[in-house]
Amino acid sequence: MTGATTLFTGRITRRSMSGLIIAVLLVTPLEAFAYDNPIVTGTVPLRAGLLLLILLGLRTTRITAVEAGQLFLAQALLSMATWSVLLDFDPNRIAVQTLAYGTILPVCTLLIAPKATRRRWAFLVFCVTLYPAVVRLTPENLGLLAQVIATLLVHGASVAALDTHADRAELAGEMADIDPLTGLLNRRAALNELARGVDRSADDQRSAAIVLLDLDHFKQLNDTLGHEAGDDTLRHVAHVLAAFVRPTDHVCRWGGEEFLVVLPDADEALAIDMAERLRLRLVDVGVTASFGVAEVEAADTVTSWVRRADDAMYVAKHEGRNTVHVARRTDRLTVERPGALGAP
Known part of the structure:
Protein backbone atom coordinates (compact mmCIF):
# COMPACT_ATOMS: atom_id res chain seq x y z
CA MET A 1 0.00 0.00 0.00
CA THR A 2 1.24 3.47 -0.75
CA GLY A 3 0.44 6.79 0.72
CA ALA A 4 -1.16 8.04 -2.46
CA THR A 5 -2.70 6.64 -5.63
CA THR A 6 -1.39 7.85 -8.96
CA LEU A 7 -3.75 8.52 -11.84
CA PHE A 8 -1.99 6.17 -14.22
CA THR A 9 -0.92 2.94 -12.58
CA GLY A 10 -1.35 0.48 -15.42
CA ARG A 11 -0.88 -3.28 -15.57
CA ILE A 12 2.12 -3.45 -17.87
CA THR A 13 5.70 -4.14 -16.80
CA ARG A 14 8.96 -2.76 -18.12
CA ARG A 15 9.82 -6.14 -19.59
CA SER A 16 6.54 -6.59 -21.45
CA MET A 17 6.57 -3.00 -22.73
CA SER A 18 10.15 -3.47 -23.92
CA GLY A 19 9.11 -6.64 -25.72
CA LEU A 20 6.28 -4.84 -27.50
CA ILE A 21 8.58 -2.04 -28.64
CA ILE A 22 11.23 -4.50 -29.86
CA ALA A 23 8.57 -6.42 -31.83
CA VAL A 24 7.40 -3.23 -33.55
CA LEU A 25 11.00 -2.24 -34.30
CA LEU A 26 11.61 -5.59 -35.98
CA VAL A 27 8.63 -5.23 -38.34
CA THR A 28 9.19 -1.54 -39.09
CA PRO A 29 11.64 -2.17 -42.01
CA LEU A 30 9.16 -4.65 -43.49
CA GLU A 31 6.44 -2.04 -43.27
CA ALA A 32 8.59 0.50 -45.09
CA PHE A 33 9.41 -2.07 -47.79
CA ALA A 34 5.75 -3.06 -48.23
CA TYR A 35 4.49 0.47 -48.77
CA ASP A 36 7.40 1.64 -50.96
CA ASN A 37 6.42 5.29 -50.63
CA PRO A 38 8.76 8.27 -50.08
CA ILE A 39 6.60 9.60 -47.23
CA VAL A 40 6.68 6.23 -45.48
CA THR A 41 10.38 5.85 -46.18
CA GLY A 42 10.97 9.25 -44.59
CA THR A 43 8.78 8.80 -41.55
CA VAL A 44 9.67 5.21 -40.65
CA PRO A 45 13.23 6.11 -39.51
CA LEU A 46 11.77 8.88 -37.36
CA ARG A 47 9.35 6.42 -35.77
CA ALA A 48 12.11 3.85 -35.25
CA GLY A 49 14.29 6.51 -33.61
CA LEU A 50 11.49 7.49 -31.24
CA LEU A 51 10.86 3.86 -30.35
CA LEU A 52 14.56 3.39 -29.62
CA LEU A 53 14.51 6.45 -27.34
CA ILE A 54 11.48 5.05 -25.50
CA LEU A 55 13.24 1.70 -25.15
CA LEU A 56 16.37 3.41 -23.83
CA GLY A 57 14.29 5.33 -21.30
CA LEU A 58 12.78 2.06 -20.12
CA ARG A 59 16.10 0.27 -19.83
CA THR A 60 17.66 3.15 -17.87
CA THR A 61 14.53 3.53 -15.67
CA ARG A 62 14.19 7.17 -16.71
CA ILE A 63 10.56 6.53 -17.61
CA THR A 64 8.02 4.06 -16.26
CA ALA A 65 6.32 1.32 -18.23
CA VAL A 66 3.10 3.35 -18.27
CA GLU A 67 4.88 6.47 -19.55
CA ALA A 68 6.53 4.36 -22.25
CA GLY A 69 3.12 2.95 -23.16
CA GLN A 70 1.68 6.44 -23.50
CA LEU A 71 4.51 7.54 -25.80
CA PHE A 72 4.18 4.34 -27.83
CA LEU A 73 0.43 4.89 -28.21
CA ALA A 74 0.90 8.54 -29.22
CA GLN A 75 3.45 7.77 -31.93
CA ALA A 76 1.36 4.91 -33.31
CA LEU A 77 -1.78 7.04 -33.59
CA LEU A 78 0.24 9.86 -35.16
CA SER A 79 1.82 7.50 -37.71
CA MET A 80 -1.54 5.98 -38.61
CA ALA A 81 -3.24 9.37 -38.98
CA THR A 82 -0.38 10.83 -41.04
CA TRP A 83 -0.23 7.93 -43.44
CA SER A 84 -4.01 7.76 -43.82
CA VAL A 85 -4.27 11.46 -44.69
CA LEU A 86 -1.16 11.89 -46.86
CA LEU A 87 -0.96 8.59 -48.71
CA ASP A 88 -3.24 7.44 -51.47
CA PHE A 89 -3.64 3.89 -50.19
CA ASP A 90 -5.78 1.43 -52.08
CA PRO A 91 -8.80 0.02 -50.17
CA ASN A 92 -7.08 -3.24 -49.25
CA ARG A 93 -4.15 -1.44 -47.63
CA ILE A 94 -6.51 0.84 -45.75
CA ALA A 95 -8.24 -2.28 -44.42
CA VAL A 96 -4.97 -3.95 -43.42
CA GLN A 97 -3.73 -0.80 -41.66
CA THR A 98 -7.01 -0.40 -39.79
CA LEU A 99 -6.99 -4.03 -38.65
CA ALA A 100 -3.37 -3.81 -37.53
CA TYR A 101 -3.74 -0.63 -35.50
CA GLY A 102 -7.29 -1.42 -34.38
CA THR A 103 -6.26 -4.69 -32.76
CA ILE A 104 -2.98 -3.61 -31.15
CA LEU A 105 -3.62 -0.09 -29.85
CA PRO A 106 -6.85 -0.65 -27.86
CA VAL A 107 -5.17 -3.58 -26.05
CA CYS A 108 -2.17 -1.36 -25.28
CA THR A 109 -4.59 1.26 -23.96
CA LEU A 110 -6.20 -1.25 -21.59
CA LEU A 111 -2.77 -1.93 -20.09
CA ILE A 112 -1.76 1.67 -19.47
CA ALA A 113 -4.96 3.65 -18.87
CA PRO A 114 -6.46 4.39 -15.43
CA LYS A 115 -8.14 1.31 -14.01
CA ALA A 116 -11.58 2.86 -13.56
CA THR A 117 -11.80 4.25 -17.11
CA ARG A 118 -9.50 2.05 -19.17
CA ARG A 119 -12.31 0.52 -21.25
CA ARG A 120 -13.59 3.99 -22.12
CA TRP A 121 -10.09 4.99 -23.20
CA ALA A 122 -9.72 1.78 -25.23
CA PHE A 123 -13.04 2.41 -27.01
CA LEU A 124 -11.92 5.96 -27.85
CA VAL A 125 -8.67 4.65 -29.34
CA PHE A 126 -10.69 2.03 -31.26
CA CYS A 127 -12.83 4.79 -32.78
CA VAL A 128 -9.72 6.80 -33.74
CA THR A 129 -8.17 3.80 -35.51
CA LEU A 130 -11.43 3.04 -37.33
CA TYR A 131 -12.11 6.61 -38.47
CA PRO A 132 -9.68 6.67 -41.46
CA ALA A 133 -11.23 3.46 -42.83
CA VAL A 134 -14.73 4.89 -42.51
CA VAL A 135 -13.68 8.02 -44.41
CA ARG A 136 -11.62 6.30 -47.11
CA LEU A 137 -13.84 3.26 -47.75
CA THR A 138 -17.17 5.11 -47.85
CA PRO A 139 -19.20 4.78 -50.02
CA GLU A 140 -17.36 2.79 -52.70
CA ASN A 141 -16.14 -0.06 -50.48
CA LEU A 142 -18.89 -0.56 -47.92
CA GLY A 143 -18.55 -4.34 -48.07
CA LEU A 144 -14.85 -4.19 -47.18
CA LEU A 145 -15.56 -1.66 -44.45
CA ALA A 146 -18.22 -3.97 -42.98
CA GLN A 147 -15.71 -6.84 -42.89
CA VAL A 148 -13.15 -4.66 -41.13
CA ILE A 149 -15.69 -3.47 -38.54
CA ALA A 150 -16.98 -7.02 -37.95
CA THR A 151 -13.45 -8.35 -37.44
CA LEU A 152 -12.57 -5.59 -35.02
CA LEU A 153 -15.82 -6.05 -33.09
CA VAL A 154 -15.16 -9.77 -32.66
CA HIS A 155 -11.61 -9.02 -31.55
CA GLY A 156 -12.88 -6.32 -29.19
CA ALA A 157 -15.44 -8.68 -27.64
CA SER A 158 -12.73 -11.28 -27.05
CA VAL A 159 -10.43 -8.70 -25.45
CA ALA A 160 -13.28 -7.40 -23.27
CA ALA A 161 -13.95 -10.93 -22.01
CA LEU A 162 -10.27 -11.43 -21.21
CA ASP A 163 -10.15 -8.04 -19.50
CA THR A 164 -13.12 -8.98 -17.31
CA HIS A 165 -11.35 -12.19 -16.33
CA ALA A 166 -8.18 -10.21 -15.62
CA ASP A 167 -10.20 -7.84 -13.42
CA ARG A 168 -11.46 -10.72 -11.31
CA ALA A 169 -8.02 -12.30 -11.05
CA GLU A 170 -6.50 -8.93 -10.17
CA LEU A 171 -9.10 -8.35 -7.46
CA ALA A 172 -8.51 -11.82 -6.02
CA GLY A 173 -4.78 -11.15 -6.00
CA GLU A 174 -5.24 -7.80 -4.30
CA MET A 175 -7.45 -9.31 -1.62
CA ALA A 176 -4.86 -12.03 -1.00
CA ASP A 177 -2.28 -9.30 -0.36
CA ILE A 178 -4.37 -7.25 2.09
CA ASP A 179 -4.46 -7.62 5.87
CA PRO A 180 -8.19 -7.67 6.73
CA LEU A 181 -7.82 -5.85 10.05
CA THR A 182 -5.69 -2.87 9.02
CA GLY A 183 -6.16 -2.72 5.26
CA LEU A 184 -2.37 -2.66 4.82
CA LEU A 185 -0.33 -5.05 2.71
CA ASN A 186 0.13 -8.34 4.54
Whole structure:
Protein backbone atom coordinates (compact mmCIF):
# COMPACT_ATOMS: atom_id res chain seq x y z
CA MET A 1 0.00 0.00 0.00
CA THR A 2 1.24 3.47 -0.75
CA GLY A 3 0.44 6.79 0.72
CA ALA A 4 -1.16 8.04 -2.46
CA THR A 5 -2.70 6.64 -5.63
CA THR A 6 -1.39 7.85 -8.96
CA LEU A 7 -3.75 8.52 -11.84
CA PHE A 8 -1.99 6.17 -14.22
CA THR A 9 -0.92 2.94 -12.58
CA GLY A 10 -1.35 0.48 -15.42
CA ARG A 11 -0.88 -3.28 -15.57
CA ILE A 12 2.12 -3.45 -17.87
CA THR A 13 5.70 -4.14 -16.80
CA ARG A 14 8.96 -2.76 -18.12
CA ARG A 15 9.82 -6.14 -19.59
CA SER A 16 6.54 -6.59 -21.45
CA MET A 17 6.57 -3.00 -22.73
CA SER A 18 10.15 -3.47 -23.92
CA GLY A 19 9.11 -6.64 -25.72
CA LEU A 20 6.28 -4.84 -27.50
CA ILE A 21 8.58 -2.04 -28.64
CA ILE A 22 11.23 -4.50 -29.86
CA ALA A 23 8.57 -6.42 -31.83
CA VAL A 24 7.40 -3.23 -33.55
CA LEU A 25 11.00 -2.24 -34.30
CA LEU A 26 11.61 -5.59 -35.98
CA VAL A 27 8.63 -5.23 -38.34
CA THR A 28 9.19 -1.54 -39.09
CA PRO A 29 11.64 -2.17 -42.01
CA LEU A 30 9.16 -4.65 -43.49
CA GLU A 31 6.44 -2.04 -43.27
CA ALA A 32 8.59 0.50 -45.09
CA PHE A 33 9.41 -2.07 -47.79
CA ALA A 34 5.75 -3.06 -48.23
CA TYR A 35 4.49 0.47 -48.77
CA ASP A 36 7.40 1.64 -50.96
CA ASN A 37 6.42 5.29 -50.63
CA PRO A 38 8.76 8.27 -50.08
CA ILE A 39 6.60 9.60 -47.23
CA VAL A 40 6.68 6.23 -45.48
CA THR A 41 10.38 5.85 -46.18
CA GLY A 42 10.97 9.25 -44.59
CA THR A 43 8.78 8.80 -41.55
CA VAL A 44 9.67 5.21 -40.65
CA PRO A 45 13.23 6.11 -39.51
CA LEU A 46 11.77 8.88 -37.36
CA ARG A 47 9.35 6.42 -35.77
CA ALA A 48 12.11 3.85 -35.25
CA GLY A 49 14.29 6.51 -33.61
CA LEU A 50 11.49 7.49 -31.24
CA LEU A 51 10.86 3.86 -30.35
CA LEU A 52 14.56 3.39 -29.62
CA LEU A 53 14.51 6.45 -27.34
CA ILE A 54 11.48 5.05 -25.50
CA LEU A 55 13.24 1.70 -25.15
CA LEU A 56 16.37 3.41 -23.83
CA GLY A 57 14.29 5.33 -21.30
CA LEU A 58 12.78 2.06 -20.12
CA ARG A 59 16.10 0.27 -19.83
CA THR A 60 17.66 3.15 -17.87
CA THR A 61 14.53 3.53 -15.67
CA ARG A 62 14.19 7.17 -16.71
CA ILE A 63 10.56 6.53 -17.61
CA THR A 64 8.02 4.06 -16.26
CA ALA A 65 6.32 1.32 -18.23
CA VAL A 66 3.10 3.35 -18.27
CA GLU A 67 4.88 6.47 -19.55
CA ALA A 68 6.53 4.36 -22.25
CA GLY A 69 3.12 2.95 -23.16
CA GLN A 70 1.68 6.44 -23.50
CA LEU A 71 4.51 7.54 -25.80
CA PHE A 72 4.18 4.34 -27.83
CA LEU A 73 0.43 4.89 -28.21
CA ALA A 74 0.90 8.54 -29.22
CA GLN A 75 3.45 7.77 -31.93
CA ALA A 76 1.36 4.91 -33.31
CA LEU A 77 -1.78 7.04 -33.59
CA LEU A 78 0.24 9.86 -35.16
CA SER A 79 1.82 7.50 -37.71
CA MET A 80 -1.54 5.98 -38.61
CA ALA A 81 -3.24 9.37 -38.98
CA THR A 82 -0.38 10.83 -41.04
CA TRP A 83 -0.23 7.93 -43.44
CA SER A 84 -4.01 7.76 -43.82
CA VAL A 85 -4.27 11.46 -44.69
CA LEU A 86 -1.16 11.89 -46.86
CA LEU A 87 -0.96 8.59 -48.71
CA ASP A 88 -3.24 7.44 -51.47
CA PHE A 89 -3.64 3.89 -50.19
CA ASP A 90 -5.78 1.43 -52.08
CA PRO A 91 -8.80 0.02 -50.17
CA ASN A 92 -7.08 -3.24 -49.25
CA ARG A 93 -4.15 -1.44 -47.63
CA ILE A 94 -6.51 0.84 -45.75
CA ALA A 95 -8.24 -2.28 -44.42
CA VAL A 96 -4.97 -3.95 -43.42
CA GLN A 97 -3.73 -0.80 -41.66
CA THR A 98 -7.01 -0.40 -39.79
CA LEU A 99 -6.99 -4.03 -38.65
CA ALA A 100 -3.37 -3.81 -37.53
CA TYR A 101 -3.74 -0.63 -35.50
CA GLY A 102 -7.29 -1.42 -34.38
CA THR A 103 -6.26 -4.69 -32.76
CA ILE A 104 -2.98 -3.61 -31.15
CA LEU A 105 -3.62 -0.09 -29.85
CA PRO A 106 -6.85 -0.65 -27.86
CA VAL A 107 -5.17 -3.58 -26.05
CA CYS A 108 -2.17 -1.36 -25.28
CA THR A 109 -4.59 1.26 -23.96
CA LEU A 110 -6.20 -1.25 -21.59
CA LEU A 111 -2.77 -1.93 -20.09
CA ILE A 112 -1.76 1.67 -19.47
CA ALA A 113 -4.96 3.65 -18.87
CA PRO A 114 -6.46 4.39 -15.43
CA LYS A 115 -8.14 1.31 -14.01
CA ALA A 116 -11.58 2.86 -13.56
CA THR A 117 -11.80 4.25 -17.11
CA ARG A 118 -9.50 2.05 -19.17
CA ARG A 119 -12.31 0.52 -21.25
CA ARG A 120 -13.59 3.99 -22.12
CA TRP A 121 -10.09 4.99 -23.20
CA ALA A 122 -9.72 1.78 -25.23
CA PHE A 123 -13.04 2.41 -27.01
CA LEU A 124 -11.92 5.96 -27.85
CA VAL A 125 -8.67 4.65 -29.34
CA PHE A 126 -10.69 2.03 -31.26
CA CYS A 127 -12.83 4.79 -32.78
CA VAL A 128 -9.72 6.80 -33.74
CA THR A 129 -8.17 3.80 -35.51
CA LEU A 130 -11.43 3.04 -37.33
CA TYR A 131 -12.11 6.61 -38.47
CA PRO A 132 -9.68 6.67 -41.46
CA ALA A 133 -11.23 3.46 -42.83
CA VAL A 134 -14.73 4.89 -42.51
CA VAL A 135 -13.68 8.02 -44.41
CA ARG A 136 -11.62 6.30 -47.11
CA LEU A 137 -13.84 3.26 -47.75
CA THR A 138 -17.17 5.11 -47.85
CA PRO A 139 -19.20 4.78 -50.02
CA GLU A 140 -17.36 2.79 -52.70
CA ASN A 141 -16.14 -0.06 -50.48
CA LEU A 142 -18.89 -0.56 -47.92
CA GLY A 143 -18.55 -4.34 -48.07
CA LEU A 144 -14.85 -4.19 -47.18
CA LEU A 145 -15.56 -1.66 -44.45
CA ALA A 146 -18.22 -3.97 -42.98
CA GLN A 147 -15.71 -6.84 -42.89
CA VAL A 148 -13.15 -4.66 -41.13
CA ILE A 149 -15.69 -3.47 -38.54
CA ALA A 150 -16.98 -7.02 -37.95
CA THR A 151 -13.45 -8.35 -37.44
CA LEU A 152 -12.57 -5.59 -35.02
CA LEU A 153 -15.82 -6.05 -33.09
CA VAL A 154 -15.16 -9.77 -32.66
CA HIS A 155 -11.61 -9.02 -31.55
CA GLY A 156 -12.88 -6.32 -29.19
CA ALA A 157 -15.44 -8.68 -27.64
CA SER A 158 -12.73 -11.28 -27.05
CA VAL A 159 -10.43 -8.70 -25.45
CA ALA A 160 -13.28 -7.40 -23.27
CA ALA A 161 -13.95 -10.93 -22.01
CA LEU A 162 -10.27 -11.43 -21.21
CA ASP A 163 -10.15 -8.04 -19.50
CA THR A 164 -13.12 -8.98 -17.31
CA HIS A 165 -11.35 -12.19 -16.33
CA ALA A 166 -8.18 -10.21 -15.62
CA ASP A 167 -10.20 -7.84 -13.42
CA ARG A 168 -11.46 -10.72 -11.31
CA ALA A 169 -8.02 -12.30 -11.05
CA GLU A 170 -6.50 -8.93 -10.17
CA LEU A 171 -9.10 -8.35 -7.46
CA ALA A 172 -8.51 -11.82 -6.02
CA GLY A 173 -4.78 -11.15 -6.00
CA GLU A 174 -5.24 -7.80 -4.30
CA MET A 175 -7.45 -9.31 -1.62
CA ALA A 176 -4.86 -12.03 -1.00
CA ASP A 177 -2.28 -9.30 -0.36
CA ILE A 178 -4.37 -7.25 2.09
CA ASP A 179 -4.46 -7.62 5.87
CA PRO A 180 -8.19 -7.67 6.73
CA LEU A 181 -7.82 -5.85 10.05
CA THR A 182 -5.69 -2.87 9.02
CA GLY A 183 -6.16 -2.72 5.26
CA LEU A 184 -2.37 -2.66 4.82
CA LEU A 185 -0.33 -5.05 2.71
CA ASN A 186 0.13 -8.34 4.54
CA ARG A 187 3.27 -10.39 5.10
CA ARG A 188 2.90 -12.21 1.78
CA ALA A 189 2.84 -8.94 -0.17
CA ALA A 190 5.65 -7.53 2.00
CA LEU A 191 7.89 -10.46 1.07
CA ASN A 192 7.30 -9.70 -2.62
CA GLU A 193 8.28 -6.05 -2.13
CA LEU A 194 11.37 -7.09 -0.17
CA ALA A 195 12.38 -9.48 -2.95
CA ARG A 196 12.05 -6.67 -5.48
CA GLY A 197 14.28 -4.48 -3.33
CA VAL A 198 16.96 -7.17 -3.11
CA ASP A 199 16.78 -7.82 -6.87
CA ARG A 200 17.03 -4.13 -7.76
CA SER A 201 19.99 -3.75 -5.44
CA ALA A 202 21.78 -6.71 -7.04
CA ASP A 203 20.92 -5.84 -10.67
CA ASP A 204 20.94 -2.04 -10.76
CA GLN A 205 22.80 -1.10 -7.56
CA ARG A 206 19.73 0.80 -6.42
CA SER A 207 19.45 1.50 -2.73
CA ALA A 208 16.51 0.44 -0.59
CA ALA A 209 15.82 0.40 3.12
CA ILE A 210 13.28 -0.96 5.56
CA VAL A 211 11.88 0.24 8.85
CA LEU A 212 10.56 -2.44 11.19
CA LEU A 213 8.57 -1.21 14.19
CA ASP A 214 6.94 -2.97 17.10
CA LEU A 215 4.37 -1.23 19.30
CA ASP A 216 5.53 -0.85 22.90
CA HIS A 217 3.58 -2.50 25.74
CA PHE A 218 0.93 -3.78 23.36
CA LYS A 219 0.32 -6.98 25.34
CA GLN A 220 -0.36 -4.86 28.41
CA LEU A 221 -2.90 -2.82 26.43
CA ASN A 222 -4.67 -5.98 25.29
CA ASP A 223 -4.70 -7.45 28.79
CA THR A 224 -5.97 -4.23 30.36
CA LEU A 225 -8.48 -2.88 27.81
CA GLY A 226 -9.27 -5.99 25.78
CA HIS A 227 -8.58 -7.18 22.26
CA GLU A 228 -11.14 -4.84 20.71
CA ALA A 229 -9.17 -1.85 21.99
CA GLY A 230 -6.01 -3.51 20.70
CA ASP A 231 -7.54 -3.92 17.25
CA ASP A 232 -8.63 -0.27 17.25
CA THR A 233 -5.06 0.73 18.09
CA LEU A 234 -3.64 -1.38 15.25
CA ARG A 235 -6.07 0.18 12.77
CA HIS A 236 -5.23 3.67 13.98
CA VAL A 237 -1.48 3.07 13.75
CA ALA A 238 -1.93 1.62 10.25
CA HIS A 239 -3.79 4.76 9.16
CA VAL A 240 -1.10 7.03 10.61
CA LEU A 241 1.74 5.12 8.93
CA ALA A 242 0.05 4.89 5.52
CA ALA A 243 -0.77 8.61 5.53
CA PHE A 244 2.76 9.64 6.48
CA VAL A 245 5.03 7.80 4.02
CA ARG A 246 5.99 8.69 0.46
CA PRO A 247 3.75 7.61 -2.44
CA THR A 248 6.39 5.07 -3.53
CA ASP A 249 6.74 3.43 -0.10
CA HIS A 250 4.92 0.31 1.08
CA VAL A 251 3.47 -0.05 4.58
CA CYS A 252 2.79 -3.62 5.65
CA ARG A 253 1.50 -5.40 8.69
CA TRP A 254 4.34 -7.79 9.40
CA GLY A 255 2.53 -9.71 12.11
CA GLY A 256 0.84 -9.07 15.45
CA GLU A 257 1.76 -5.56 16.50
CA GLU A 258 4.74 -5.33 14.11
CA PHE A 259 4.69 -3.14 11.02
CA LEU A 260 7.17 -3.00 8.15
CA VAL A 261 7.81 0.01 5.91
CA VAL A 262 9.65 -0.74 2.65
CA LEU A 263 11.41 2.31 1.22
CA PRO A 264 12.50 1.86 -2.42
CA ASP A 265 15.33 4.11 -3.63
CA ALA A 266 16.11 5.17 -0.07
CA ASP A 267 19.46 5.09 1.68
CA GLU A 268 20.13 4.68 5.38
CA ALA A 269 19.98 8.41 6.13
CA LEU A 270 16.56 8.81 4.54
CA ALA A 271 15.28 5.70 6.33
CA ILE A 272 16.50 6.99 9.69
CA ASP A 273 14.80 10.32 9.07
CA MET A 274 11.57 8.55 8.09
CA ALA A 275 11.70 6.31 11.18
CA GLU A 276 12.29 9.24 13.49
CA ARG A 277 9.41 11.22 11.99
CA LEU A 278 7.13 8.20 12.26
CA ARG A 279 8.17 7.73 15.88
CA LEU A 280 7.31 11.32 16.73
CA ARG A 281 4.02 11.11 14.84
CA LEU A 282 2.98 8.04 16.82
CA VAL A 283 3.89 9.79 20.06
CA ASP A 284 1.60 12.64 19.02
CA VAL A 285 -1.32 10.23 18.77
CA GLY A 286 -0.54 8.53 22.07
CA VAL A 287 1.35 5.42 20.91
CA THR A 288 5.02 4.53 21.15
CA ALA A 289 7.01 1.98 19.19
CA SER A 290 10.55 0.68 18.87
CA PHE A 291 12.13 1.00 15.42
CA GLY A 292 14.81 -0.95 13.58
CA VAL A 293 16.30 0.44 10.35
CA ALA A 294 18.32 -1.52 7.78
CA GLU A 295 19.58 -0.55 4.34
CA VAL A 296 19.88 -3.43 1.90
CA GLU A 297 23.43 -4.69 1.38
CA ALA A 298 24.99 -6.37 -1.63
CA ALA A 299 25.09 -9.80 0.02
CA ASP A 300 21.61 -9.58 1.53
CA THR A 301 18.79 -12.01 1.02
CA VAL A 302 15.26 -11.12 2.10
CA THR A 303 15.79 -13.15 5.27
CA SER A 304 19.10 -11.52 6.22
CA TRP A 305 17.82 -8.02 5.43
CA VAL A 306 14.77 -8.40 7.65
CA ARG A 307 16.82 -10.15 10.33
CA ARG A 308 19.15 -7.15 10.62
CA ALA A 309 16.20 -4.77 10.96
CA ASP A 310 14.63 -7.13 13.50
CA ASP A 311 17.84 -7.26 15.52
CA ALA A 312 18.06 -3.47 15.47
CA MET A 313 14.44 -3.17 16.59
CA TYR A 314 15.05 -5.44 19.58
CA VAL A 315 18.11 -3.39 20.50
CA ALA A 316 15.84 -0.32 20.48
CA LYS A 317 13.49 -2.12 22.89
CA HIS A 318 16.39 -3.11 25.11
CA GLU A 319 17.60 0.50 25.19
CA GLY A 320 14.32 1.77 26.60
CA ARG A 321 11.72 1.58 23.81
CA ASN A 322 10.35 4.52 21.79
CA THR A 323 13.71 4.81 20.02
CA VAL A 324 15.23 4.20 16.60
CA HIS A 325 18.19 1.85 16.18
CA VAL A 326 20.13 1.31 12.95
CA ALA A 327 21.51 -2.05 11.81
CA ARG A 328 25.18 -1.71 10.94
CA ARG A 329 27.22 -4.21 8.96
CA THR A 330 28.86 -5.52 12.11
CA ASP A 331 25.80 -5.03 14.29
CA ARG A 332 24.58 -8.26 15.88
CA LEU A 333 22.17 -8.50 18.76
CA THR A 334 23.84 -9.42 22.05
CA VAL A 335 20.81 -9.23 24.32
CA GLU A 336 18.41 -12.07 24.92
CA ARG A 337 15.22 -12.09 22.88
CA PRO A 338 12.45 -11.67 23.54
CA GLY A 339 12.11 -13.00 27.08
CA ALA A 340 14.90 -10.92 28.58
CA LEU A 341 13.23 -7.83 27.21
CA GLY A 342 9.93 -8.49 28.87
CA ALA A 343 6.61 -8.18 27.13
CA PRO A 344 6.85 -5.97 24.02
